[in-house]
Amino acid sequence: MIAAADPTQPAPVAPPVSPTARRGRTKEELLATVSPSRLGTWLVCRLKFFFRYVAGITKPNTAARHTGSVVHAVLQQWNLARWRRAPLVGEMVTTVFEKAWTATNEGEAIKWDDDEPEAAAKAGALALLEMYLRESPIPADERPEGVEVTVEKDLSAHGLPKLIGILDLVRAGGRIVDFKTTGKTPNAGLTLHTNDVQLSAYAMLYREATDRRETALELHQLVKLKTPKLVITESGPATEVQTTRLLRLIESYVRGVQSEDYVPAPSFACAGCEFFNECRRWK
Numbered sequence: 001m002i003a004a005a006d007p008t009q010p011a012p013v014a015p016p017v018s019p020t021a022r023r024g025r026t027k028e029e030l031l032a033t034v035s036p037s038r039l040g041t042w043l044v045c046r047l048k049f050f051f052r053y054v055a056g057i058t059k060p061n062t063a064a065r066h067t068g069s070v071v072h073a074v075l076q077q078w079n080l081a082r083w084r085r086a087p088l089v090g091e092m093v094t095t096v097f098e099k100a101w102t103a104t105n106e107g108e109a110i111k112w113d114d115d116e117p118e119a120a121a122k123a124g125a126l127a128l129l130e131m132y133l134r135e136s137p138i139p140a141d142e143r144p145e146g147v148e149v150t151v152e153k154d155l156s157a158h159g160l161p162k163l164i165g166i167l168d169l170v171r172a173g174g175r176i177v178d179f180k181t182t183g184k185t186p187n188a189g190l191t192l193h194t195n196d197v198q199l200s201a202y203a204m205l206y207r208e209a210t211d212r213r214e215t216a217l218e219l220h221q222l223v224k225l226k227t228p229k230l231v232i233t234e235s236g237p238a239t240e241v242q243t244t245r246l247l248r249l250i251e252s253y254v255r256g257v258q259s260e261d262y263v264p265a266p267s268f269a270c271a272g273c274e275f276f277n278e279c280r281r282w283k
C-alpha cells in the first residue's frame, strides 16, 4: 500500500479550492516543480498560465468549481472510509456532503449562476454524488491502495523540474483513478487524448512511489445533467510513448517559462476562461 492519511484520525474535509489563496510565483518557483494541472494550463494557453500562476490574479469561485470541490471532498471521505474498513453509507454520505458544502463555501463569495441559485446547485451536486455511489464499479468492500496521495518524482537527470502531483485514488491492484465533474457528456477517445498529460504523469508518479507499474488508468467522470450520469474511460498502463511525450512537454514548459513566452491561444476554451477581460487588454 502506498502512503495515505492516518486511518486512526478523523479525516478532514478537503480544504476549499480558494482562488483568493493564490499568489504569483517566481520564475525559480515555476522551474523548481511542475504539476499536471500547471502543465495542463500551460498547454491550453500560456497567457492564461501567466494570469493564474505568474500574476496570481484571483477570481471569485464559480458554482461549477464549487460543485467539483464538494464532490471531490465527499468522494475522498468515501474512499478513506473504505480504507478504514468502515464504509460510508446512507445518511453518513449526506452528513459528509453537508459539511463539505459549508466548509468549501466558507469565507468566500461564490458566483452562482442566474438560472441555478445555490439551493438548486446544492441539490444537483448531491444528486450527482448519489448517482455515483449507486453506479460506481468500485465494490463497497474494496480497500484502496491509497487515497489523495501526494507523490513526487525527481526529473533532474533529464534536466527538468521535479514532477509533483496528488493521486485521487489508487484502487486495489494498482488501478489509478481520477474523478472529474463535467457539464457535458464526454467522448471516450477525446477524453483519453485531452487527459493524456495528467494520466501519464500519474503513472510516472505511481511507479516512482511503489516501484511497480500501474495496471490501469481510469477516469470517472460525473456528468451533471438533468439526469446525472457516470462515464468511465479506461486505458491500460501508460506506454513508453506517453512517458516520452510527457517529458517533451515538460521540456517545452521549461523553455517557455525561462523565456517568459506568455502569449494568448484563442480557442473554444476562451468561452470558459476567467481571464477573458484581462486577455482582451493584453498587448
Ligand code: SF4
Pocket: 044, 045, 046, 047, 048, 264, 265, 266, 267, 269, 270, 273, 274, 275, 276, 279, 280
Ligand atoms: S481568453 Fe483565451 S486566449 Fe485569452 S487567456 Fe483565456 S484562454 Fe487564453
